[in-house]
Amino acid sequence: MEPATVAPGPFSPGIAVASLVLLVFTILLLYLKPKSSIKSPKVEPIRRASTAAEExxxxxxxxxxxxxxxxxxxxxxxxxxxxxxxxxxxxxxxxxxxxxxxxxxxxxxxxxxxxxxxxxxxxxxxxxxxxxxxxxxxxxxxxxxxxxxxxxxxxxxxxxxxxxxxxxxxxxxxxxxxxxxxxxxxxxxxxxxxxxxxxxxxxxxxxxxxxxxxxxxxxxxxxxxxxxxxxxxxxxLAAYRVELLPAGSKAASPFPDGSGSSAHDPYWAVISEVRELHTAASDRSCVHVEIDISGKSQLKYETGDHVGMYARNSEQVVARMACLLGLPLETSFRLHAEGEGASGDLDAPFPGPIQLSTALAYFADVLSSPHKDALLALASCATDSKEAEQLRLLASAAGKAQYTDYIAKQHRSLMEVMEGFPSAKPSLGLFFGSIAPRLAPRYYSISSGAAKHPRSVHVTCAVVRDVMPTGRIHDGVASSHLQRCKPGDCIPVFIRRSTFKLPDDTHTPVIMIGPGTGLAPFRGFIQERQALIEDMAEVGPAVLFFGCRNRAHDYIYEAELDAAVESGALSQLHVAFSRAGPVKDYVQHHMESNGAAVWELLQQPGACVYVCGDAKNMAKDVHRALISVAASQGSMSSSQAEAWVKRLGDSGRYHKDVW
Ligand SMILES: Cc1cc2nc3c(=O)[nH]c(=O)nc-3n(C[C@H](O)[C@H](O)[C@H](O)COP(=O)(O)OP(=O)(O)OC[C@H]3O[C@@H](n4cnc5c(N)ncnc54)[C@H](O)[C@@H]3O)c2cc1C
Ligand SMILES: Cc1cc2nc3c(=O)[nH]c(=O)nc-3n(C[C@H](O)[C@H](O)[C@H](O)COP(=O)(O)O)c2cc1C
Incomplete structure (x- = not known):
């Protein structure tokens, strides 16, 4: 294993000016403060919760x-x-x-x-x-x-x-x-x-x-x-009891090969295809992934459901973390909660025996910022007393400003904090009990139609690659994992039911608004309608508002959408290109410029609006556009239009799948 270089600590020379200012401020605070005010926490073994009878x-x-x-x-x-x-x-x-x-x-x-x-x-x-x-x-x-x-x-x-x-x-x-x-x-x-x-x-x-x-x-x-x-x-501070095992001990699978019906019971599905959807001209990436679920005959999904998955940290992150913990990747161990095995509310550790490389890959969220208790836990094991004091300060009420400047504003990850405080080498029990939160599963809106692809779950995933204020490149844990996957790789997945469904009556008009990867469930809807058309069923109107930056870069599934218009699975397709010309053009602008047609469809019994994608900006803008269409086309005041859109939601005709 390559030893990773340890980044300079936040209070050592050679770092940004802001950190130096923080250092002076911190030292002053440390000296002005009575030492006893920032106490050392005691480390307690993790116990199963008591039962009512034992309490x-x-x-x-x-x-x-x-x-x-x-x-x-x-x-x-x-x-x-x-x-x-x-x-x-x-x-x-x-x-x-x-x-x-x-x-x-x-x-x-x-x-x-x-x-x-x-x-x-x-x-x-x-x-x-x-x-x-x-x-x-x-x-x-x-x-x-x-x-x-x-x-x-x-x-x-x-x-x-x-x-x-x-x-x-x-x-x-x-x-x-x-x-x-x-x-x-x-x-x-x-x-x-x-x-x-x-x-x-x-x-x-x-x-x-x-x-x-x-x-x-x-x-x-x-x-x-x-x-x-x-x-x-x-x-x-909670800590698991650690049982170190002889090198080469047989390891358990990090997840059992379950039914795939819930987050507790994932199924190891096989990836059958991974392909880039952006063109070479794009500076971003979005991957189409197909997950074969044919190995689990009872596992079913419906169009519009979500797939959850347990991704893994990259090999580089895993290797770096093992260095920071001062342990070889091959370390074999098992974690125990005290009282394990008895009945009751047990906060179970992950299965063992397990190798450190696997535990760090699947169970440690080390790229999010550490919270107060994690800093206290690091302080409890820092052998350098200055580092311990600094960590305690960051975790204390008195150190709120330092926490904001050094951690929150910088989006500094747990891994970076551990690099900055190298004397803090927690035991595995403390690390998994109090320092690294469990890596959460990620969810994706299934982008295939169940009628067309009953045994294959498709995902349309935008690959996250952000530059953090510290200069760290953050490759999204799950999205970059999917991007790295090759056909034949296995991934623990489960299906999560959603209420984002096409109307039961196939004649009911639908208006779909999904820019970027918000297109995902609508690709499934379109395939569902395609299957109905192939079965000679009649389908009502379906309008799609899609948006991307530039036709030459990120117009994902362009050929499929054109074919859908051709077949009638889509009756209208409106595409907004936000960076193709001097003026930003978004889906909400197209909704407004097609307000009369949108309004006319919405007057039909049961007609539904679906929005999928970005919750922070797009969903708000689309909501406002809907109100503006109701106001202009329905001759309403803005408060009447707002109430009209609210009624649309209350009557189950306005659905959102936003994140
Ligand atoms: C119901 C649902 C459906 C979804 N459907 C889709 C879909 O169809 N397609 C799709 O592409 N996505 C979808 N998503 C989003 C998806 O689940 C993931 O959130 C997305 O892929 C990013 O995950 P990641 O692990 O790659 O990124 P992460 O590693 O989780 O990073 C996510 C963000 O956190 C930021 N971040 C990371 N570390 C820090 C830090 N220390 N401090 C501050 N910020 C930090 C990153 O910069 C990034 O912006 C959906 C989400 C939900 C809930
Ligand atoms: C797919 C999805 C659906 C959501 N639905 C709602 C909702 O209906 N109402 C709400 O107030 N928040 C909703 N939220 C926001 C979450 O409740 C919020 O992010 C919360 O902080 C998540 O807490 P957790 O991390 O403990 O699960 C939703 C979030 C997502 C990703």
Whole structure:
């Protein structure tokens, strides 16, 4: 293995001026601050969560339940758990539980305080791990409302922080529903509901909600007891127990070869094709990938579904991380959570025995920025006392400005931070328990039609290649992995059902708006309509608004779209080229210039609008264009037009698959 060069630390000479200013400021702060104010956390073995039966009932307890798809709610929950442990010390039991593993029927009525951190997905739906709990609690509410059950949560206090994005029609629908459900079941709110908006700064929203929560807890000391005396709260860092195995031990597969029906049960599918969709003239890349699912006969998808996949870090990243950990790539080990094997809510480590190279490839998110607890964990193992102090400062409230300048603004990755603090060499147990978050699966809108390709899932993936402020080139973990794949390679995938579906009635008009890779599900829709036409079925009008930069660079699937117009699978195709001329031309401009035709279609019974692609800008612009079409063509005021578009959504005729 090539030893990787260690980048200069943030506080060493030879770095950018900004970092030097930060250094002076930091040193000043360190010297002005009493040393005891930035404490060393203690490292605790990761234990499985207690069961209701085992719990020490003499202790006040708080349960934090999270519903997450991409890990934010889990991260916030762990962060909050640590804050509560710091505040209340050993006298209070704080437990963070994946809501999927929570036995609600048995445990919820016995809770003293339960905090829900719940993300919203799909079109106002719960995350996959919260789906069962959500439908259970909705049924309970129905039973209470119908008088079948009493309001049986009257002794329970609760708090809700919803995670969502204002871009979506049903902003924080799940958080809101959790609040009304707990209220309907008789529980008492501890503080206001927090509505985290991922479109803005969800970390700040969470921090504000935590401030309110802690103030409410201070005002009700009977609930969790008094806060621990200053300095006695336990600052715990979770670490797995590590069992090092003899070199060459037989390794388990990082994922079992499952059914492919959920994120917990992925299927190792074979990649059958990878091809570039941009021309050689383009400075970006977008790949068409075909994934063969014929090995799993029960695995089915529907047109418009998503495929989830577990990508892997590149070999360079893996090798670099092994160097930073000071371990050979071939290190063979197994992680254990204490109490493993017993029943209960076990926060399971990944399967073992495993080689370090595989563990780093599939399970360590090292390119995202590290959060506070990761910095504390690094500090706990830094052998250089100065580095340890600096890391603790970055993790502390006093070091918020330094965190912003050195980490957040620079988009500095965990790997870069470890390069900057080379004396921090965590054990594998601490690294996987408290430092590197688990690499989240990535989702793609399936770009094939199930009728045409029942055993092959197509993906249309824009390859991420960003230059970060530190100068680091960030190659997107999953997209660059897909780009590197060769036919015959295997990848763990699973199908995620979506509500983004063509209308049942094939005559119903559809308007599809999908620039860039937003075209993906519409390619599937077009293939579906193509199959209907081949079966001699009648299809209604279908209009596609597609956008790209330049016909000569990134007009993906051009020949297929032309053929679709020819066959009638598409009745109209409007293409916006944003960089072909002096004026930026986008899909929303074409919607407006074709406003009369769009409006006419929308007057037909059940006609649907579909939007797919970029959530941050495009979906907003398209939404505004739709309102403007309604206002101009329907002779409405802007507020009437807004209400009209809202009704379109409420009646299930305006669908978004945006990310
Ligand atoms: C339901 C759904 C459907 C989707 N469908 C498609 C589709 O059909 N086609 C498609 O191309 N994509 C689709 N996506 C997006 C896709 O899931 C991935 O998000 C995308 O491919 C990028 O993943 P990545 O791992 O390559 O990039 P990542 O490595 O996750 O990087 C993503 C972004 O994070 C930034 N970043 C990385 N590290 C840091 C840091 N330390 N600090 C700050 N920023 C950082 C990067 O610059 C980059 O902009 C979909 C997403 C969802 C949720
Ligand atoms: C495909 C998709 C659908 C989403 N749907 C909604 C939605 O309907 N309402 C909402 O408020 N937020 C929605 N969001 C935003 C997420 O809830 C938000 O990004 C949240 O921070 C994710 O939390 P997590 O990382 O814990 O899963 C959606 C995000 C994606 C990617």
């Amino acid at each position: 020490d009932l003499s202790k006040p307890s708080v349960r934090i339940l999270y519903g997450t798809q991409t890990g934010t709610a889990e991260r916030f929950s762990k962060q909050l758990g640590n804050e509560l442990r710091r505040k209340y010390g050993d006298g209070t039991l704080v437990e963070v539980v994946d809501i999927e593993n929570y036995k609600a029927e048995r445990r919820l009525p016995k809770e003293r305080l339960v905090l829900f951190l719940m993300a919203t997905y799909g079109d106002g739906e719960p995350t996959d791990n919260a789906a069962d709990f959500y439908s259970w609690i909705c049924n309970e509410v129905e039973d209470v409302e119908n008088g079948v059950k009493d309001r049986y949560l009257e002794g329970v206090h609760y708090g809700v922080f919803g995670l969502g994005n204002k871009q979506y029609e049903h902003f924080n629908a799940v958080g809101k529903r959790m609040q009304t459900s707990m209220e309907a079941l008789g529980a008492t709110p501890i503080c206001r509901r927090g509505d985290g908006d991922d479109d803005d700064s969800i970390d700040d929203d969470f921090e504000k909600w935590c401030t309110d929560l802690f103030a409410a807890l201070d005002a009700q000391p009977a609930l969790l007891g008094a806060a621990a005396a200053e300095g006695t709260g336990s600052d715990t």
